[in-house]
Amino acid sequence: MDTTPLRRYLLINPNTNPLTTQRLQDVLQPQVPPGVQLLVQTARFGAPYIACEASHAVAAHACLDVWTTQRGTPEQPLDGVLIGCFGDPGLFALREVSGCPVTGLAEASFIQAASHGPFAIVTGGERWKPMLQRLANSLGYGAQLRHIETVAPTGAALQADPDMAIRCLTQACQQAAQSGVAAIILGGAGLAGYARLLQAHCPLPLIDSAQAGWEVLLQQKAPAAPTSRDGFYAPWVGLPPAFSQVPAQCHG
Template identity: 90%
Template sequence: MDTTALRRYLLINPNTNALTTQRLSDVLQPQLPPGVLLDVQTARFGAPYIACEASHAVAAHACLDVWTEHRGTPGNALAGVLIGCFGDPGLFALREVSGCPVTGLAEASFIQASTQGPFAIVTGGERWKPMLQRLAISLGYGAQLRHIETVAPTGAALQANPEMAIRCLSQACQNAAQSGAASIILGGAGLAGYARLLQAHCPVPLIDSAQAGWEVLHGQLAPKAPTDHDGFYAPWVGLPPAFIQVPDKVNPGN
């Protein structure tokens, strides 16, 4: 196969857990149409599971790090970038510097769910609730987000114990359905593929955040990049050389 003719996408797992990366790959790779390559990469540093504000902030840096390394490889022009975390760390930064569409699992799920009316979220990790509320508001979906149902086990714990995950998430989905939501997003990279398994236990449609991410990005529903070039707008100190590259046209900033 002539790989130069492939349409290339980059999927970044912003945590350091290779099992999460593998789960995303296992769910999404079989769905790729001919002529499409999905390069799945794991963060080189940060937390094995993004569970709080601090790990989310570091994950944003890790996303930029993966993108700069990929960008520096000859022949790797990208058709799009998908952030493989239901929290979209680095979304706005990556969209600013990338000359291609960028979305994350959360934003893509919001885009899909909003077409059906008000929606709810089921996810692992109690600290995620205020973080997701803030993200929904910043992306313009705050009014449509009806309810967030978090379960005590983290996404990593749910991924490690599928039987427990099915029991726990089934009840959570039933609780979320009582909010009046027209659909429920099952959010989390570690929960990729679970929506199909849980649909029979839920009275409203379930949205798999990983599947939504790919469908929105590949279907060209993701918000477009603000520019037609890529690169950083600021000089850096103490970061790898790839971060020093800037676009041809640089906004002066404030």
Template identity: 85%
Template structure:
């Protein structure tokens, strides 16, 4: 009897904070279905938390860097890639280059929230508001995103102080609920698992961005040997060997 092949997924934390990576592992690994492997990796360079345009841009490069070194072979191909940041750095580049499905915490959350109707976002870091509005618009969810409630502490600060996070995020969710939305996304890899803790404090459905990312990725169909279709459209100069090893298309 032939044993079904293991389905291999890659989860990339685009910041350099190992505690964020561990939180993603703690929340998602216990939920793996049989026959599924999730490889969770931390960015090899960049910022310890992503909270501005520059750190977001570098994080996109860090995502590509990890993908090139963990994409596998046709015999051990990736079946999907999840960008573990609520901002999805590198989403479009990875989707273009990879032969397997790619999504991010923000896009996946938008998909789930939009099923309820108009939605709001609660997240840490005040500079995220225009960045998330732009991302939602580029993904086709701009009209349904009605409100973004940012709290002053960054996602990293919230992660480091759970008691403060519960108090701060609870008030933020109550504020967001007053905007006439049908659901609220609790966005941020460092906030994985908090939606369940906060649900008792909010009458609207709370969507955990990490949970949403994993659920949406698993629902997508992948080719049997996706890495055969990986490829960039330009040759590289001065980048690591793993970049050079990805085929060039066209």
């Protein structure tokens, strides 16, 4: 009998919409290999759709909140965390404290898209444009991100109306393809699975941000000597008990 322990990965949906969580799970669960367990959790608080700076900031807190309750034990820790939002709220904070690989839909998509050359993004919600440009700059992909095509409907609206989404996103992808790039990222948790449907209508490779997130996370290895392992640098006041129950290994 195989006694190899399961590798456990946590997928966090940083918004409060369970339909988005279900979509991510429906797309990614068939890609989970044997010996791997995908734990899926929805944020307890925040916005049903992350569409602005404020909702993005709250979503980072919500990601940490989920991690504190789902991080496992020293005997059975998490092997990786995937932030299920194309904007990666809480990426750097989770990477600092978790001691395991952490990536988000955007970072993972940048990694895959950059392997083709300069790339573009197609996503829903016009306020995402400066936010994604800033994220790309902070992750070292600012020069390779040449174009961001936002469509008027938010990701939530696109998710709610698949027929409208296909029409709208097809036009946006065709527009982005004219910007001199080598690949296009279709970004958004609510758009998971759409790249496959739209590829026939786009002359360039389309990257599904959810699939990219899962593929990149599985390829990453835990840090050889993490600076922290399940630890916060600061004590907390007024936060849920789970925050204080995390070992304070890094308190100064």
